[in-house]
Every structure is written in C-alpha cells, then in structure tokens.
Amino acid sequence: AQSVAQPEDQVNVAEGNPLTVKCTYSVSGNPYLFWYVQYPNRGLQFLLKYITGDNLVKGSYGFEAEFNKSQTSFHLKKPSALVSDSALYFCAVRDGDNQGGKLIFGQGTELSVKP
C-alpha cells in the first residue's frame, strides 16, 4: 500500500537560513511525488513534482526537492528562507501503477520562519 511520512510536525528556521522539510514514501511501483503549500484558510498550491528524470527538481518560489530512490525520500529545500515561506507543507505520492491519479498525502509540516 502507498504511504507518505512527514516526520516533523513543525520546522523552525531563521530568515536567511536554509530550510529542509522531510518526506519519505512507500509505493509498490514507480513513485510520482508532489509538494504542495497551504497558507491559512486557503486551498493547496502546487510547488513541484518528480515524475522521472533528474533527481533534483526545481519549483515555484525558489523551492527545490531531491528524489532519492535508495532512501525513498523526497525532501523539500530552499537555500534562503523568507518569513513569507511560513505555511503548512504537504508531501504527496502517487503509485505509478495506480489508475485514477489518486494521491496519498502526508500529515503536513508547519514551517515557521522567524525574522
């Protein structure tokens, strides 16, 4: 069965420092991996995805993520955090064998960037 784990409920970072939000996954086939961000009282916004190809994926707002097949991880990173990056971040996975495009979401990580 598919599953996604975000081991940290909250990540605290100082503005200007690098940030990492962790995600590990489990699927039976090839993984399709996604990161979304949710600002308060809003819907989810797509940040980036890994389908195939380069392991380092670049996305919106300066975010990037590295796909690591051996560690079954897809950590979200940003070289220099902004206060405006403070939000709830979700990792999601779709099994390549899964018809219908169903996503399984992690429980979310609250990112807090302090000035």
Next chain:
Amino acid sequence: NAGVTQTPKFQVLKTGQSMTLQCAQDMNHNSMYWYRQDPGMGLRLIYYSASEGTTDKGEVPNGYNVSRLNKREFSLRLESAAPSQTSVYFCASTYSPYNEQFFGPGTRLTVL
C-alpha cells in the same frame, strides 16, 4: 479562468441534516477529487472521478455520496450529517494522473 470553485465556503448543519457541496472546474480536466482535511491527518481522499461518467471510493467514503454531473462538475453529498464529518472539504482536479492537482478554496463544515 476561475480554476476550481467550491460552494458554499462555510456551512453549519445539525446532526441528521443533509447537504450537497458543489465543485466546478473550467480547465477541461478529466479527473476530479474530493478530500477532507482534519488537523494532524493531512488530506484524505473521500471519492474521486477518474473521468466523466465514473466514480470510485477513496480512503474514507462512508457517509458520503458523489455525482459527476458532467465534465466540469463534481458534487459531494452528505445524506445524514454526523459530528464526525466536521471538517474542511477540498475539491481538486487534474488533466491526467501525471499532472499536479489543482485545488479549490475549500468548504468549512461544522456539524452540531
């Protein structure tokens, strides 16, 4: 383009009442999804429609029904609301399973 729209934005129901949450997308997407979001549990899939004319159960379908009215619209019905259905409900759509899903703004539902 409006993207994915949901109505209503807020709703308060009494236990046992029924209601329908509406979702529409104007991006010509084939697949549509209903999720619920509860604190500490991420998003859980209730029902989905891979294409017009088909619907399937997700992870937490009990107490809900859906209708894919046409390619644009996908509604979620609560026949007899229960306090356990208090949640924020999100509709999403995508052109294909290889693409990202686009989310609506959500409906915040409280069942008393």
